[in-house]
Structures are given as structure tokens and as C-alpha cells.
Amino acid sequence: MVERLSLPKSKINVLLLENIHKSAIDLLKRNGYTSIRTMNEALDAEELKKALKDVHILGIRSRTKLSKDVLASAEKLLTVGAFCIGTNQVDLKCAKRLGIPVFNAPYSNTRSVAELVLAEIIMLFRGVPQRSWGAHEGEWDKTVKGAREIRGKILGIVGYGHIGSQLSVMAEAMGMQVRYYDIVEKLAIGNAQACRSFDNLLANSDVVTLHVPETPETKNMITAAKLAKMKKGAFLINAARGNIVDIPALADALKSGHIAGAALDVFPKEPSGAEEKFKSPLQGFRNVILTPHIGGSTEEAQTNIGSEVAEKLVKYSDSGSTLGAVNFVEVALPPQTGATRFMHIHCDVPGVMAKISEVFSRRKINIAGQYLRTDGEIGYVVTDVLGRVEVGMGIRKELAAIEGTVRTRFLYEAPRT
Numbered sequence: 181m182v183e184r185l186s187l188p189k190s191k192i193n194v195l196l197l198e199n200i201h202k203s204a205i206d207l208l209k210r211n212g213y214t215s216i217r218t219m220n221e222a223l224d225a226e227e228l229k230k231a232l233k234d235v236h237i238l239g240i241r242s243r244t245k246l247s248k249d250v251l252a253s254a255e256k257l258l259t260v261g262a263f264c265i266g267t268n269q270v271d272l273k274c275a276k277r278l279g280i281p282v283f284n285a286p287y288s289n290t291r292s293v294a295e296l297v298l299a300e301i302i303m304l305f306r307g308v309p310q311r312s313w314g315a316h317e318g319e320w321d322k323t324v325k326g327a328r329e330i331r332g333k334i335l336g337i338v339g340y341g342h343i344g345s346q347l348s349v350m351a352e353a354m355g356m357q358v359r360y361y362d363i364v365e366k367l368a369i370g371n372a373q374a375c376r377s378f379d380n381l382l383a384n385s386d387v388v389t390l391h392v393p394e395t396p397e398t399k400n401m402i403t404a405a406k407l408a409k410m411k412k413g414a415f416l417i418n419a420a421r422g423n424i425v426d427i428p429a430l431a432d433a434l435k436s437g438h439i440a441g442a443a444l445d446v447f448p449k450e451p452s453g454a455e456e457k458f459k460s461p462l463q464g465f466r467n468v469i470l471t472p473h474i475g476g477s478t479e480e481a482q483t484n485i486g487s488e489v490a491e492k493l494v495k496y497s498d499s500g501s502t503l504g505a506v507n508f509v510e511v512a513l514p515p516q517t518g519a520t521r522f523m524h525i526h527c528d529v530p531g532v533m534a535k536i537s538e539v540f541s542r543r544k545i546n547i548a549g550q551y552l553r554t555d556g557e558i559g560y561v562v563t564d565v566l567g568r569v570e571v572g573m574g575i576r577k578e579l580a581a582i583e584g585t586v587r588t589r590f591l592y593e594a595p596r597t
């Protein structure tokens with residue numbers, strides 16, 4: 181039995197940037213993708229345009245910026261994998277209009293981030309940052325002052341999603357009282373309690389930790405006014421997004437002593453690489469933990485992210501499944517045996533389905549199944565036709581000629597018997 185593919189997998193070019201974990205490469209190879217190029221660094225816009233000339237599948241992390249111009253220049257690009265949680269480095273709207281689904285790994289590093297935050301809570305309550313700093317300078321401060329257990333303290337979690345809720349369970353197991361606030365009503369886990377307002381959480385928490393996405397509403401959500409509403413002597417932790425906290429305002433609150441300490445893993449402006457110097461108004465505070473965006477940087481998390489995103493890319497390339505895409509209508513598509521599969525991405529306008537069906541009916545080809553999803557802007561149709569079809573270029577050319585077509589692709593042909 182011989183199955184003909186739209187393009188042999190050995191000729192589908194994959195480019196993985198920013199030192200993506202080996203687990204992604206291994207999974208791609210196990211699934212027949214052998215034309216894989218890897219690079220440890222991110223590329224600027226002009227370098228990207230050159231590198232993407234013949235690339236079909238692209239893998240990036242947070243430092244690679246896929247702008248409208250870069251995406252428009254990548255004529256062969258089929259899909260993008262963001263091997264991280266955030267996707268704000270990609271122009272998602274442009275990618276969708278070009279028919280390029282973008283996949284990420286929203287949950288693979290949940291445990292890693294939650295563990296880091298819990299460790300920082302303990303260190304802040306025990307005064308470890310300033311005592312460690314002092315010990316490096318020859319001091320020997322064994323005083324009890326400022327060193328407290330976390331048991332019985334109130335943890336306020338802003339954003340009760342996957343990370344926030346997992347942290348909730350871990351903190352409660354350590355004896356903390358958990359309060360949370362989310363703009364969406366969320367079911368409490370364990371003995372956690374929802375706060376009726378953001379200000380109520382700030383006023384009653386011994387430590388506040390932020391786990392919200394980057395949106396216009398969350399930008400600078402922690403201002404000088406919000407810091408003033410926090411309990412005097414409380415701690416603040418941000419392992420979510422850099423622009424959530426007004427950094428100069430936090431520095432002032434630390435200087436005044438209203439905020440007893442802080443831990444930040446993300447910043448409004450982060451270095452583009454190891455060669456660029458990191459600068460922040462929070463440098464020099466002994467009661468502040470600063471880490472270089474490592475919340476999800478554990479071996480376990482990176483292994484999971486590599487395999488999760490690579491699997492989504494393979495499923496899209498192999499079968500057309502868009503399940504897990506962040507910018508695209510989601511269609512779960514199991515491979516069909518004994519059928520030939522075509523995909524068609526188009527502007528969401530009336531009449532396209534009828535024209536697609538007409539292409540096949542004119543040739544007296546029976547349709548085994550059609551899968552359609554639309555979102556008001558883009559429509560995605562996958563058509564399975566019975567038996568082996570002599571594809572040639574006729575069907576694809578006719579599908580591509582339908583008004584409003586963005587992209588069309590022949591995925592695979594039924595095997596010969």
C-alpha cells in the first residue's frame with residue numbers, strides 16, 4: 181500500500197529557533213520529518229525573512245518577533261509553533277488572515293512556575309534575600325526579627341487559572357490561607373475563598389502573587405494607588421507579565437517600607453539576549469528577588485513544551501487538525517483510511533462551501549465527509565473524498581480559484597490497494 185502525500189515529509193522544511201528542546205526534534209523525527217534546521221538564537225526581522233524563504237514549519241520562543249512584514253514574506257510557511265505560553269510576539273491576526281495557525285503550550289510549565297512562586301514566598305517571609313546578600317558581604321545576621329513561617333498567612337492570588345489554582349493547592353498544603361480574585365467566576369479548590377473585589381484581596385493579603393495574561397486591562401494593574409491599598413508589610417510577586425506592575429511605583433513603595441519585599445521574574449523591558457545588560461529600578465534592594473524570566477525554565481517544563489507543541493504541529497501538517505491553535509478555528513480531525521483529504525482556508529463569506537462541493541461533484545467524486553468551522557473572518561473546510569483520487573493540479577487549481585480563497589492544500593491521498 182502506497183500513500184501519496186501533498187509533499188513528502190522529508191521535503192517539509194522545519195526551522196527551530198532559540199534553542200528549542202530536543203524533545204521537539206525527537207518527536208518530529210519519529211513522525212517522519214527529517215529536514216530540520218535548529219538555531220540557538222533569535223533572528224531579527226531581515227534575518228528572519230531570509231531564513232523563512234523555504235520554511236514550511238517554524239518553531240520559536242519568546243524573543244523571535246513575527247511581524248506582519250515577516251509573515252507576509254514567508255510564502256511557504258504553513259504553521260508556527262510558539263514553544264512557550266505567551267504568543268504576543270506573533271502578529272496573530274495577520275497569521276490568521278494568511279491561513280497560518282499558531283500553536284503554543286499554555287499549560288506545560290504550570291508546575292514549574294507554581295513551584296518558583298511558592299519558594300519565593302517562603303524566602304521572602306524568612307528574609308532569605310537580605311540575609312544571603314549579607315552573608316556574601318561577611319555579615320552574620322542570626323536575628324529572628326523579620327523571619328516568619330508561611331503557615332497561617334494569607335496568600336492573595338490574582339488570576340485563578342491553571343498556575344494560580346495549582347499554586348493555591350500547594351500553598352494550602354503548606355498551611356496558608358488562600359484568597360483569590362479573577363474577573364471570571366472560578367470554582368474554588370480546597371478551602372480557597374474568592375474575594376469580592378481586587379481591592380479587598382489587596383487589603384487583606386500578607387503576600388500577593390500575580391497570574392494574569394497580558395491584556396490592555398492588566399497593563400499597570402499594580403499602580404502606586406493599588407500598592408497603597410496593600411496591607412503594610414505585605415509582599416508582592418510577579419511571575420506573569422512584565423507590564424502588569426508599575427516598577428517605579430513599586431520601588432517607591434519598597435523605599436517607604438510599605439511593601440516589605442518583592443519577587444519579580446518578568447519585566448516591562450527585558451534584554452534581547454545574554455549580551456545585553458539588564459537594568460531595573462529594583463536593582464540594589466536587598467529584600468527583592470530578581471530572576472531572568474525563568475519561571476517555566478526547568479528541564480521538565482521544557483521537555484513537556486517541546487513535545488506538546490511539536491505534536492500539535494505534526495497533527496496539523498499530517499491531518500489538518502487545528503486543535504490547540506490560538507488564532508484559528510479549532511477542528512479536531514482524525515486521519516481517514518481509504519479517503520483523500522483536501523483543506524481549504526477562505527474568507528468567511530457565503531457560498532464557499534457550495535463552490536467547494538461543486539468542484540468534486542463535477543468530477544463525480546463522492547464526498548465522505550466535510551468539516552467546517554468559521555469565526556466571522558476565516559472559514560476552514562476539510563473535505564474527505566472516497567477512494568483514491570488522481571489529484572494532478574486540476575482540483576487544487578479550481579479550489580484555489582474560488583473567490584475569497586486564502587490557502588488550499590492537498591493533504592494526502594488514499595493508499596493504493
